[in-house]
Amino acid sequence: MSLHVVVIGAGIVGAATALETLREGFRVTILDPGDPGGEQAASYGNGCWLSPMSVIPPAGPGLWKKVPQFLADPLGPLAIRWSYLPRVLPWLARYLWAGWTEAKVEAAARALRPLLVDAPALHRTLAEEAGVAHLIERRGLLYTYESRAQFETEAMAWRIRRKVGIEWLELDADEMRQREPDLDRRYTFGALVEEGGHCRDPGALVAALISQAQSMGADVQRVAASGFRIEGGRLCAVLAGPREILADRAIICAGAHSKSLAAAAGSRVPLETERGYHAMVAGAEAGPRTPMMPYDGKMSVTWTNHGLRCAGQVEIAGLEAAPNWKRAEILRDHLLRSFPGLPRDLPPERVKFWMGHRPSMPDGLPCLGPAKASADVICAFGHGHVGLVAGPRTARLVAALLAGRPPEIDIRPFRPSRF
Ligand SMILES: Cc1cc2nc3c(=O)[nH]c(=O)nc-3n(C[C@H](O)[C@H](O)[C@H](O)COP(=O)(O)OP(=O)(O)OC[C@H]3O[C@@H](n4cnc5c(N)ncnc54)[C@H](O)[C@@H]3O)c2cc1C
16 A cells, blocks of 8 residues: 555645655645635735746845834835734744845855746646646746836845846846837836746646646545644644544645644744735736836736736735735736826726735745654745745655655755754
8 A cells, every 4th residue: 555645735835745746656635625726825816926036035134124114004015013013023033134144145045046946847847737738838027127226226136146046138228118018118127037937827727736636546625634643753644623534644735824733743833924915907908028026016917817917015914814905906006007008997896806825934945844743744835925936846855755765956944943
């Protein structure tokens, strides 16, 4: 009998992991109380970017000076709710410390780059096998600025990107106008990263990967895992409320909801949610030719199969607080300012808002490796801003751990015990 692996969570990480685990010859059960690729998952509503250059962790040198602003402006691109501050303080301190110096940021970038490199090709392969190759496109990813001087305010990030092997083309005002005729003329400088790709419907991609896993024999159960029965350091069962599901191995891929599960397997990790939003315009009259990120909006703008999606914002307010839809309105309004061809009076029925939870570790690196109480339980969560792009490689790394092979990249920076 082959070993039984229970994959907890069916977002992009769980879906890709289930497939790689099946390929290793294991018997697989997938648990998720929600629909695979459904709106409850970050994997549904993200910015769709497959961005191998997203190696810069969210916090950088000097960010601490802006903390009062994060607390004072509930609608700023990064906001912390006052009521949540006491709970998030330890995480926040680690988050600021992780980006304290350029050397720390560079170390994180060096750890992340191998996890993200080749992501569009890895996604394409998975999508092809699941019959949805059309969901993955590679047209590059474009950062737009009002001037070269504005681009240079991010010099440290681009310097580090270059050091870790990322290349880009710089576009002047003329080239920008030719490439992006719908874009507002205030953007006169661009940095085009040609190795980047995007997904036209991340929710549909996840659903297709789970269907593929089912066709390869995976059992999908709509239940939430609640803990583990571990005896003598060996996993006996995954607990799902009153039920026990006998298991030889378990993989925790429950995104922002993974913290209590990791604790149940002995690993206390500082996982937080960085809540984010999207606004999606159906039948948009204007938009980018290449998925883009306007500097002043701190948002990604990408065509999807359901409309023009703009995604971004970071709100630290925990898993329970109600969404603040004003933040999604800010994204929509910025989209209108970036693409003057969009009608000013968009009827509400053409705009859909969504809020979701980035599973974020304070150092911007995921948790990937065995849990403390049992090596039979593997952590694979905490990908923060890069979970979509990192999903397929994460899955290959988990499969290697399960099979007892050395992983294809160095995963020591991601060990759950690093805190
Ligand atoms: C606004 C926004 C924009 C983003 N843009 C990008 C981007 O452009 N590119 C990129 O790479 N990343 C992006 N991200 C981040 C990315 O979406 C996430 O890192 C990624 O989706 C995390 O995937 P996951 O599978 O770990 O978690 P999720 O997709 O959240 O899936 C977790 C699953 O676990 C299930 N679950 C929860 N609790 C349990 C339980 N107890 N038992 C069983 N199942 C459970 C949930 O129902 C869910 O289906 C963005 C995120 C946001 C919010």
